[in-house]
Amino acid sequence: MSAELRIAHLRKVFATGKPAVDDVSFTIAAGEIVVLLGPSGCGKTTTLRCVAGLEHPTDGEISLAGEPISAPARGILMPPRLRNIGMVFQSYAVWPHMTVRENVAYPLKSRGLSRADQDRRIADALALVDLGGYADRPVTQLSGGQMQRVALARSMVYEPRLLLLDEPLSNLDAQLRLRLRDDLRRIVKKAGLTALYVTHDQTEAVVLGDRIGVMRDGKLLQMASPEEVYNRPADLFVAAFTGASNFIPGQVTARDGEFGAVRTADGATLRAWMPQGVVPGANVQVAVRPENIRFTEAAGSENRVTAKVTAQRYLGMQTSYDLSVFGATIEGIEVGTAVRYPVGSEVTVALPPESCWAYAASADDARAMTPH
Amino acid sequence: MSQGARFRPAKLIAGLWSAALLIILTFLVLYPTAMLLVGALTNMNPVVDGYHPEAISISSFIDVLSNENVHFALGNTLVACAGGTAVAVIIGLFFAWIVVRTNTPWKGLIATAGMLPLFVPPLVAGVGWALLGSPKTGLINTFLARAGIEWRIDLYSMSGIIFVFGMYYAPYVYMFTASALRNMDPSLEEAAEISGATPFRTIFTITFPLIAPAIISGMLLSFVVMLGIYGIPAVLGAPANIPVLTTYIFQLTAWTPPEYSKAAAVALILMVATGALVALQQKVLSGRSYTTVAGKAFRPRSLNLGPWRFLTLALAIIYLLVVVVLPTLALIVAAFRRFLFIRDVASLFDMKQYGLLHFQRLFENPATMTSIYNTMKVGIITAVIGGILAFAIGYTVTRTQAPARRWIDIIATIPVAIPGLVIGVAYLWAWIGMPFGFYGSIWILALAFVARFMPDTVKALSASLMQIHKELEEAAWICGRGTLATIRTIVLPLARPGVVAAMTLLFILAIRELGSSLFLYSSSTVVMAVKLLDYYEGGNVGLTAAFSLVQMVILGVLIGITNLLTRGAANSSVGRAG
Ligand SMILES: Nc1ncnc2c1ncn2[C@@H]1O[C@H](COP(=O)(O)OP(=O)(O)OP(=O)(O)O)[C@@H](O)[C@H]1O
Ligand SMILES: [Mg+2]
Numbered sequence: 001m002s003a004e005l006r007i008a009h010l011r012k013v014f015a016t017g018k019p020a021v022d023d024v025s026f027t028i029a030a031g032e033i034v035v036l037l038g039p040s041g042c043g044k045t046t047t048l049r050c051v052a053g054l055e056h057p058t059d060g061e062i063s064l065a066g067e068p069i070s071a072p073a074r075g076i077l078m079p080p081r082l083r084n085i086g087m088v089f090q091s092y093a094v095w096p097h098m099t100v101r102e103n104v105a106y107p108l109k110s111r112g113l114s115r116a117d118q119d120r121r122i123a124d125a126l127a128l129v130d131l132g133g134y135a136d137r138p139v140t141q142l143s144g145g146q147m148q149r150v151a152l153a154r155s156m157v158y159e160p161r162l163l164l165l166d167e168p169l170s171n172l173d174a175q176l177r178l179r180l181r182d183d184l185r186r187i188v189k190k191a192g193l194t195a196l197y198v199t200h201d202q203t204e205a206v207v208l209g210d211r212i213g214v215m216r217d218g219k220l221l222q223m224a225s226p227e228e229v230y231n232r233p234a235d236l237f238v239a240a241f242t243g244a245s246n247f248i249p250g251q252v253t254a255r256d257g258e259f260g261a262v263r264t265a266d267g268a269t270l271r272a273w274m275p276q277g278v279v280p281g282a283n284v285q286v287a288v289r290p291e292n293i294r295f296t297e298a299a300g301s302e303n304r305v306t307a308k309v310t311a312q313r314y315l316g317m318q319t320s321y322d323l324s325v326f327g328a329t330i331e332g333i334e335v336g337t338a339v340r341y342p343v344g345s346e347v348t349v350a351l352p353p354e355s356c357w358a359y360a361a362s363a364d365d366a367r368a369m370t371p372h
Numbered sequence: 373m374s375q376g377a378r379f380r381p382a383k384l385i386a387g388l389w390s391a392a393l394l395i396i397l398t399f400l401v402l403y404p405t406a407m408l409l410v411g412a413l414t415n416m417n418p419v420v421d422g423y424h425p426e427a428i429s430i431s432s433f434i435d436v437l438s439n440e441n442v443h444f445a446l447g448n449t450l451v452a453c454a455g456g457t458a459v460a461v462i463i464g465l466f467f468a469w470i471v472v473r474t475n476t477p478w479k480g481l482i483a484t485a486g487m488l489p490l491f492v493p494p495l496v497a498g499v500g501w502a503l504l505g506s507p508k509t510g511l512i513n514t515f516l517a518r519a520g521i522e523w524r525i526d527l528y529s530m531s532g533i534i535f536v537f538g539m540y541y542a543p544y545v546y547m548f549t550a551s552a553l554r555n556m557d558p559s560l561e562e563a564a565e566i567s568g569a570t571p572f573r574t575i576f577t578i579t580f581p582l583i584a585p586a587i588i589s590g591m592l593l594s595f596v597v598m599l600g601i602y603g604i605p606a607v608l609g610a611p612a613n614i615p616v617l618t619t620y621i622f623q624l625t626a627w628t629p630p631e632y633s634k635a636a637a638v639a640l641i642l643m644v645a646t647g648a649l650v651a652l653q654q655k656v657l658s659g660r661s662y663t664t665v666a667g668k669a670f671r672p673r674s675l676n677l678g679p680w681r682f683l684t685l686a687l688a689i690i691y692l693l694v695v696v697v698l699p700t701l702a703l704i705v706a707a708f709r710r711f712l713f714i715r716d717v718a719s720l721f722d723m724k725q726y727g728l729l730h731f732q733r734l735f736e737n738p739a740t741m742t743s744i745y746n747t748m749k750v751g752i753i754t755a756v757i758g759g760i761l762a763f764a765i766g767y768t769v770t771r772t773q774a775p776a777r778r779w780i781d782i783i784a785t786i787p788v789a790i791p792g793l794v795i796g797v798a799y800l801w802a803w804i805g806m807p808f809g810f811y812g813s814i815w816i817l818a819l820a821f822v823a824r825f826m827p828d829t830v831k832a833l834s835a836s837l838m839q840i841h842k843e844l845e846e847a848a849w850i851c852g853r854g855t856l857a858t859i860r861t862i863v864l865p866l867a868r869p870g871v872v873a874a875m876t877l878l879f880i881l882a883i884r885e886l887g888s889s890l891f892l893y894s895s896s897t898v899v900m901a902v903k904l905l906d907y908y909e910g911g912n913v914g915l916t917a918a919f920s921l922v923q924m925v926i927l928g929v930l931i932g933i934t935n936l937l938t939r940g941a942a943n944s945s946v947g948r949a950g
Contacts, residue, residue, distance in 0.1 A: 052562075052566055053566075054562050054565070054566075056676075079565075080562070080565045080566045081565050081566070081567070081568045081569060081570060082568075083566075084568075085566060086566070087562075087563065087566045089559040089562070089563060090559075091557055091559055093557060093559040093560050093562070093563040094563075095560060095563075095564075095578060095582070096582070097581045097582060097584075106564065106567055106569070106577075107567035107568050107569075109569075110567070110568040110569055110570070110573065111568060151563075154563075154567070155566075158567070158568070
């Protein structure tokens with residue numbers, strides 16, 4: 001049955017030198033879905049493979065249901081086949097020389113179940129992924145999405161304690177991805193499984209995860225609910241990676257509680273949320289998501305300024321404007337099919353303080369990290 | 373466009389060119405094959421009777437088919453090849469797995485050294501193992517007796533042939549399966565492990581079924597090569613009276629009067645069997661393969677064997693000992709010892725027993741030097757003619773729109789399915805009764821070799837031609853060069869490394885070839901491989917061993933040079949020829 005996964009100070013260093021996973025710790029409660037999100041090469045797959053037992057950690061401890069399964073310091077290393085974990089690979093890894101049923105039946109063969117029990121479980125698993133009618137097809141005659149679901153059924157049929165998924169949707173076309181993304185959460189939740197899911201797609205992470213962990217260069221930067229990751233990013237990288245692509249440089253002039261005042265390059269003052277450690281006098285970058293910029297004329301809202309429109313991109317359902325304001329050029333998005341502000345015009349915008357996050361770092365770093 | 377008028381002479385030239393190639397190929401491949409058929413369907417002797425088309429009838433072929441001796445030889449052949457293939461598959465698969473999937477130390481070295489058996493000429497391998505494992509005087513038995521062990525090995529037996537076949541042709545299975553394993557998505561195996569399967573179960577239910585096409589085609593290829601081998605069964609089978617098809621064919625032509633038509637009939641059986649197996653192999657290879665995903669690089673997965681990795685290393689070392697080191701040592705001992713009789717182990721290390729006696733006698737015999745000289749001559753002629761012809765064919769097939777280029781390609785590939793010995797018989801039938809002394813000259817040997825190795829050479833050259841971008845040629849045309857000038861100034865210089873490599877390869881293949889030479893040499897055109905067999909059959913062990921060593925050194929040096937020239941590309945092709 002599904003179990004709690006606890007990872008403490010996990011490190012993995014390959015022969016090449018730089019650690020692929022560096023001091024990563026987190027816990028997944030039984031029945032919870034956690035998504036690891038991060039750019040290519042940040043160590044997501046390596047973390048997953050360490051949990052599966054396919055990779056041997058250099059250091060740290062992994063325990064499942066309170067029982068250590070990898071603890072190199074204590075010489076503990078349980079082989080993958082004894083861990084009772086399910087895994088869905090990026091390449092599906094369905095066995096092409098078998099039918100759908102044979103694929104799904106394979107894990108049951110080494111588990112000493114009665115024939116009737118096996119058949120029932122196979123039928124249940126195939127029904128769960130909507131492949132009831134395909135049991136006797138060779139898998140090579142399936143579509144990509146169907147193969148993906150075979151892989152899922154195969155990894156769940158033995159009711160593993162934990163389900164690992166490594167970018168299971170990345171090989172599918174966009175439409176199928178959207179559909180399977182929703183299905184996946186429904187199926188995993190229905191089966192009540194603890195799941196660790198790896199992706200570099202933010203929307204996938206938000207839709208699927210109960211919590212999201214953002215990784216960079218082998219380090220876990222933040223692990224929190226999707227709302228928190230999107231509204232209170234732990235640092236500039238997380239903000240940039242989750243789409244806060246505007247950076248306004250400035251200097252902190254005052255701080256009261258969670259918020260404070262930032263003097264920008266043009267001398268204006270911007271009220272922003274500040275993580276701990278940002279003190280008056282510090283040079284900061286204020287990150288703002290384009291979607292959070294309000295095109296509003298109503299007086300009285302905070303951080304309300306007049307901006308000059310320097311460029312305009314009509315995107316159909318929304319329009320993106322380049323705005324010259326606070327001594328920087330920032331992008332703002334207004335939803336709606338109408339284009340309202342021509343280039344060169346002046347527009348009054350408001351940047352709600354709870355959506356302006358001041359981090360002590362350089363914007364060049366952040367821009368380099370932003371996925372485009 | 374006005375070009376129509378200008379194109380007509382070009383078309384005519386292309387047509388003439390294709391016709392010329394077809395005529396050459398007919399002369400080299402189709403005519404001898406047809407004559408083999410004729411030979412199989414008559415009971416005349418072309419030397420005595422000349423050729424009489426009216427003597428053709430199916431009855432003599434049917435006589436051969438119902439002959440008990442043929443059945444016996446065929447049965448022995450099937451048992452030896454099937455057994456040898458089984459051994460080869462076990463060894464080859466095991467090594468592929470060790471090299472690709474485990475953390476056995478010195479894997480790279482094992483992989484390289486594991487290909488060495490392919491370079492040992494079958495006759496030399498046979499002689500080496502006869503020295504080691506003959507029932508009475510074999511070195512191994514001497515040691516066993518010395519150690520007080522009752523048990524003796526006897527390589528002069530069917531199991532001896534199977535053992536040596538399996539050991540020496542395992543690299544074919546290895547080549548195919550290792551590359552299939554490399555091209556297989558490792559997560560297919562990881563998925564099985566995560567599902568709860570033990571490593572053992574994973575290998576047998578996932579890994580092997582997935583690379584089955586590679587296993588089967590490696591199996592078929594090694595079977596085909598064993599079918600055509602003469603040297604090993606000749607040495608190990610003759611003392612125990614175990615004829616196989618190849619040795620039986622040779623026997624037929626060695627009788628007085630020689631039974632040429634019977635030999636042709638048996639050769640035809642061998643050719644049909646080979647052809648069928650080669651066709652089957654091509655079908656397996658072109659069929660759906662689960663593993664080869666072009667252009668996809670998988671991170672190699674290496675199983676941590678823990679302390680067991682030293683066991684796999686030890687097995688690899690034992691294999692190398694058995695196929696390379698032991699037979700070479702046996703040859704060295706036999707070549708440098710005055711008398712092979714070894715009373716005890718101490719006498720084995722008694723340096724007074726050793727000397728250059730056999731080498732002196734070897735080189736005092738003028739026939740030895742003549743055979744080396746002949747071999748070099750045949751090798752050079754084969755390399756030059758074969759290289760030029762293969763370049764012409766490869767260029768025509770891959771680069772031009774010449775008419776009938778499909779046919780040229782097909783005919784040039786036919787010899788893949790004809791064992792060397794059968795080519796020898798076919799050439800014998802094609803030329804023995806003809807005037808102008810072509811049969812018995814050095815040229816017939818060279819042309820037979822050109823035909824025999826044509827598929828390998830054309831394939832190697834086509835591969836290097838494919839690497840030259842068509843645009844490079846087109847650029848020259850646009851600059852106003854004609855086709856010939858383009859070939860001379862652009863294609864040849866760019867393809868030169870490939871052509872040189874192909875010629876060197878041909879040279880090596882030609883100088884180690886025994887099967888087809890057996891039927892085509894005359895007293896003045898004896899080549900090295902034939903002379904070695906001659907020494908062996910004359911019963912002179914010391915001379916045989918000394919000459920084997922001389923040949924191994926010559927081959928080793930040449931292969932070293934080729935490898936430098938081609939960076940390893942030659943390995944697989946030398947192997948194919950057996
Ligand atoms: N077997 C290995 N040997 C050496 N280096 C490795 C190995 N596996 C991973 N790495 C390195 O570790 C780092 C993390 O790799 P990992 O596969 O975990 O990244 P990822 O986050 O899954 O990236 P992606 O989104 O591209 O799949 C990379 O720099 C990678 O090159
Ligand atoms: Mg990955």
